[in-house]
Amino acid sequence: MRYLPLTNSERAAMLQTIGTKSVDDLFRDVPEVAHLDGPVYDLPMHQGEIEVERHMAALAARNIAAGSAPFFCGAGAYHHHVPASVDQLLTRGEFLTSYTPYQPEVSQGTLQFLFEFQTQVALLTGMDVANASMYDGSTGTAEAVMMAARLTKRPRALLSGGLHPHYRDIVQTHARLGAFEVVSNPASILHPENLEKQIDDSTACVVVQNPDVWGRGHDLSALAKTCQAKGALLVVAVTETVSFGLLPSPGSMGADIVVAEGQSVGNAMNFGGPYVGLFATKEAYIRQMPGRLCGMTVDADGKRGFVLTLSTREQHIRREKATSNICTSSVLCALGFSMHLTLLGETGLKKLARLNHAKAIEAADILGKVPGVKLLNDGFFNEFTLQLSKPAAPVVENLAQKKILAGVPASRLDPSNKEVANLLLVACTEMTQSSDIEALATGLKEELK
Numbered sequence: 001m002r003y004l005p006l007t008n009s010e011r012a013a014m015l016q017t018i019g020t021k022s023v024d025d026l027f028r029d030v031p032e033v034a035h036l037d038g039p040v041y042d043l044p045m046h047q048g049e050i051e052v053e054r055h056m057a058a059l060a061a062r063n064i065a066a067g068s069a070p071f072f073c074g075a076g077a078y079h080h081h082v083p084a085s086v087d088q089l090l091t092r093g094e095f096l097t098s099y100t101p102y103q104p105e106v107s108q109g110t111l112q113f114l115f116e117f118q119t120q121v122a123l124l125t126g127m128d129v130a131n132a133s134m135y136d137g138s139t140g141t142a143e144a145v146m147m148a149a150r151l152t153k154r155p156r157a158l159l160s161g162g163l164h165p166h167y168r169d170i171v172q173t174h175a176r177l178g179a180f181e182v183v184s185n186p187a188s189i190l191h192p193e194n195l196e197k198q199i200d201d202s203t204a205c206v207v208v209q210n211p212d213v214w215g216r217g218h219d220l221s222a223l224a225k226t227c228q229a230k231g232a233l234l235v236v237a238v239t240e241t242v243s244f245g246l247l248p249s250p251g252s253m254g255a256d257i258v259v260a261e262g263q264s265v266g267n268a269m270n271f272g273g274p275y276v277g278l279f280a281t282k283e284a285y286i287r288q289m290p291g292r293l294c295g296m297t298v299d300a301d302g303k304r305g306f307v308l309t310l311s312t313r314e315q316h317i318r319r320e321k322a323t324s325n326i327c328t329s330s331v332l333c334a335l336g337f338s339m340h341l342t343l344l345g346e347t348g349l350k351k352l353a354r355l356n357h358a359k360a361i362e363a364a365d366i367l368g369k370v371p372g373v374k375l376l377n378d379g380f381f382n383e384f385t386l387q388l389s390k391p392a393a394p395v396v397e398n399l400a401q402k403k404i405l406a407g408v409p410a411s412r413l414d415p416s417n418k419e420v421a422n423l424l425l426v427a428c429t430e431m432t433q434s435s436d437i438e439a440l441a442t443g444l445k446e447e448l449k
Helices: 008-018 023-027 049-060 084-090 108-125 137-152 163-177 223-231 241-245 282-288 331-367 392-401 434-447
Strands: 156-159 180-183 203-209 233-238 257-261 275-281 292-298 306-310 371-375 382-390 421-428
Touching: 008 023, 049 257, 084 306, 084 331, 108 241, 108 257, 108 292, 108 306, 108 331, 137 156, 137 163, 137 203, 137 233, 137 257, 137 275, 137 282, 156 163, 163 180, 180 257, 203 223, 223 233, 233 241, 241 257, 241 331, 331 371, 331 382, 331 421, 331 434, 382 392, 392 434
Parallel strands: 156 180, 156 203, 203 233, 233 257
Antiparallel strands: 257 275, 292 306, 371 382, 382 421
């Protein structure tokens, strides 16, 4: 039977109570031209449950899951193994249904794991303090820029050309509604940029990505010193969290704020999310850090307890005093991150990072020898950029038809940049097999003949 929450008589009683004759009266403020006089023509009529299931299954079958084909896509979303124990533990009711720890007396479990999560993030990034997570790395980057503007009282953010174009676009969206200006360097691996010469007295922060969107790792120490000398903050964005297991931490190179996408650890790609943003900074800047901060203390009896120490959101304080209007944190994804990282430990994370790097080296050596392919990187972690002899997007589409997901065309990230049309971003992880690399090499040879 169909479930109808209200009968016709109940609807009539409700309308009578509010003084209207029909449901249509509730829409009188909608212009007449916007009213429909019949069903929406391009939508199918309703179907039974079985028919809908079959239709949805047919649509899902058109996708190629990362684990079912050679997979080299990256550019901010990476195919890593997530232990079955992580997913199993996340389905426990006390984890799956927990949300915001407003009442510490009944939220000790949630507060404790968030405290542990913050500790892990601070250790990974080399920073003093981390918050209890953000939506994702991209919105976290925008929050970092706004935080830098508040701290420095300066109006200008300088973005590296190596910053992921989607991250750049989100920062620019916030800038249009905020009181700061964004200066973006062109997104190009073919031309070097000199950020240090572009810093002036109006620069609130310099935003760089490491490894950058092209896969290159950078020593940011000199840039950090220049920022410090000129009163600007260095914001470092990281899209591949596993790189923390092999590369020097941003904090060790002098970063003031670190934002990262935590999807690589404990969170499968899921065709686009949900993700979890990591956010860390120096202790001196803690009052301007967005989001929540969980702390450890003792109660009146001297027993250890966990509390919500700092909340800078507009839900908790006067809106004009809020540092952020982000109204939630990715608690369940943060828990998956923390579980996976705990299972790995420091030794496991380093081993995982080395596996990623080794697979990328293997792929770069083989693919770089394919006629019509040129490796542009002089260094990388688990992702690199290839220059093809023809536009990359059609090549990727053709290989996808052959069940080979060859990577991400740079033109997909930055469609208006004609200079990147032939560039292909290729990522390898511990999930990449040698047979996958050989399949991609063969596919590229055929496409570039």
